[in-house]
Amino acid sequence: MALLFRSTLIQLLTKTTRPMLMTMASTGRRNMSSHSKETDEEFDQRWKAYFERPNIDGWDIRQGINHMNRLDLIPEPEIISACLQACRRVNDHSLAVRYLEAIRYKSNAVSKEVWPWILQEIRPTLNQLGVSAPEDLGYDKPELALKSVDDM
Amino acid sequence: MNNLLLRHVKLTHPQVTSMLQYQCRLNASTTTTTTAGSKSVIQQSPIVLDNTKPPPPLDADRMRMHPRIGNREIVGYGLKGKPEYFDLVMFPCPSIRWEADTSEIAELRKKEKGDWKQLSTEDKKRLYRASFRQTFEEFTAPSGIWKWTMGWTLIALAGLILAYDGWRRVAYPFETPDSFGEEKLKKQLQYHIAARQGPMTGLSAKWDYETGTWKK
Numbered sequence: 001m002a003l004l005f006r007s008t009l010i011q012l013l014t015k016t017t018r019p020m021l022m023t024m025a026s027t028g029r030r031n032m033s034s035h036s037k038e039t040d041e042e043f044d045q046r047w048k049a050y051f052e053r054p055n056i057d058g059w060d061i062r063q064g065i066n067h068m069n070r071l072d073l074i075p076e077p078e079i080i081s082a083c084l085q086a087c088r089r090v091n092d093h094s095l096a097v098r099y100l101e102a103i104r105y106k107s108n109a110v111s112k113e114v115w116p117w118i119l120q121e122i123r124p125t126l127n128q129l130g131v132s133a134p135e136d137l138g139y140d141k142p143e144l145a146l147k148s149v150d151d152m
Numbered sequence: 153m154n155n156l157l158l159r160h161v162k163l164t165h166p167q168v169t170s171m172l173q174y175q176c177r178l179n180a181s182t183t184t185t186t187t188a189g190s191k192s193v194i195q196q197s198p199i200v201l202d203n204t205k206p207p208p209p210l211d212a213d214r215m216r217m218h219p220r221i222g223n224r225e226i227v228g229y230g231l232k233g234k235p236e237y238f239d240l241v242m243f244p245c246p247s248i249r250w251e252a253d254t255s256e257i258a259e260l261r262k263k264e265k266g267d268w269k270q271l272s273t274e275d276k277k278r279l280y281r282a283s284f285r286q287t288f289e290e291f292t293a294p295s296g297i298w299k300w301t302m303g304w305t306l307i308a309l310a311g312l313i314l315a316y317d318g319w320r321r322v323a324y325p326f327e328t329p330d331s332f333g334e335e336k337l338k339k340q341l342q343y344h345i346a347a348r349q350g351p352m353t354g355l356s357a358k359w360d361y362e363t364g365t366w367k368k
Contacts, residue, residue, distance in 0.1 A: 062228030062245035069244055091265045093276060094283040095245065101288040102244035130268030132276055134287070139280075142290040149239070149291075 044076050051082035058090045065099050074107050074114065077121035084122070088129050096131045097139070104134055223252040227283075239284070239291045251282045 038046075050056075050064055061083065068075055075083075080103065087096040107114035119126075119133060126133060134140055226235045230247025237246045251257065260279050263271060271279075280287075330336060348356045360367045 058227050059229065062247075065245050066229070066243045070242060088268070091261075092283075093264055093268055093271065094280040097276070097280055098244050098284060098288075102241075105241060105288045105292065130271070132273070134289075137273060137277055137280065139287045139289060142293045143287065144290060146286055146290065148295060 044079060047075065047079045048082045051079065051086045053086075054089070056086050056089065058092055058095070061086050061090065061092075061095065065095075065102070069102055069106070074103060074110070074118070077118060080118070080122050081125040084125050084129055084131055087131075093131065096129075097134060097137065100131075101134045101139060104140075221248055224248045224250070225253065237285065239286050241288070241292060244288075246284075249283045250285045253282075257282050 047064070047068065051061070053060075065083065068079075080099075083099060084096050087093070087099070103118065104115050107118060125131070221235055221237075224235075224237075226248050228245050228247045230236060230245075231238060231240075231243060233247075235248045237248050237250055239246070253261070257278070260271075260275055260282075263275065264279060331340070344350075345356055345359050350356050358367050359365075
């Protein structure tokens with residue numbers, strides 16, 4: 001895990017809170033594990049800030065995309081928009097399409113209604129940046145029939 | 153440290169893997185921290201690795217390229233820090249582009265720096281195929297191997313059953329006893345009719361007992 005993170009992310013994630021063993025009146029959540037739980041808003045803010053850095057480069061965007069893809073969630077439309085803006089800053093349109101494809105695949109695994117909603121939410125960003133959704137490029141159906149890597 | 157290329161040395165110690173990641177990052181083309189001027193090599197011929205030609209002279213730019221990937225641009229960390237291409241559902245972004253930059257792709261990249269609304273759909277698709285080999289739909293498409301599996305399983309099962317039956321016929325020959333002979337079978341039929349076997353709808357129903365012949 002440490003190899004995949006940048007050091008700032010490591011510091012953010014491994015803040016430990018001591019479990020409070022004796023409290024007269026508990027003033028907050030007590031954690032059984034030593035991993036501090038953050039709320040959904042903090043999570044969203046953290047990732048938005050990660051992608052909104054003005055001098056982010058392609059390496060970090062790919063790190064972020066790969067890592068977020070492994071988490072058990074589909075990112076909020078704000079995070080997706082921030083990532084698309086980051087792709088615009090590094091002038092890589094194919095990366096944006098790839099990211100949208102990954103989210104589409106993941107959301108179709110959940111339900112058929114998620115992806116149209118996400119598209120609708122990020123449509124302003126798509127129109128502003130000129131990013132094509134996978135459907136616009138015809139990539140919601142397979143285009144080429146290449147040999148699978150497992151068959152080589 | 154920059155002269156010693158860490159990727160030439162096989163390192164497995166965890167403390168130096170971060171150094172390896174740093175070195176890979178330095179070698180990659182999309183970082184803003186590199187001091188080298190050229191970000192990617194634009195090659196003239198479509199063949200990436202051609203071992204019929206003598207090897208190119210070793211210079212700083214050439215040493216930056218890995219022999220296995222040719223002139224393709226290194227763009228990310230990938231799976232384990234190695235510059236290899238992969239199409240995986242869990243990791244959408246591989247560490248290198250799929251195609252090396254030829255001059256036509258370099259033109260498209262220049263266009264990409266401008267407004268993306270000026271890019272046509274063909275341009276965008278060309279750029280995508282330059283960076284990636286297959287789309288998500290393509291490498292997650294069903295392969296239809298289950299039909300082959302089912303077919304061959306059933307054929308193998310049928311073949312085994314036939315082989316078993318053939319072996320039993322060969323290994324256990326059945327010599328017919330004498331009760332299979334014509335005379336004995338005739339005697340058996342007479343006994344059945346005399347014992348009134350099948351009187352309603354079977355054998356004896358067809359025998360006429362008054363005349364002692366078969367019924368007409």
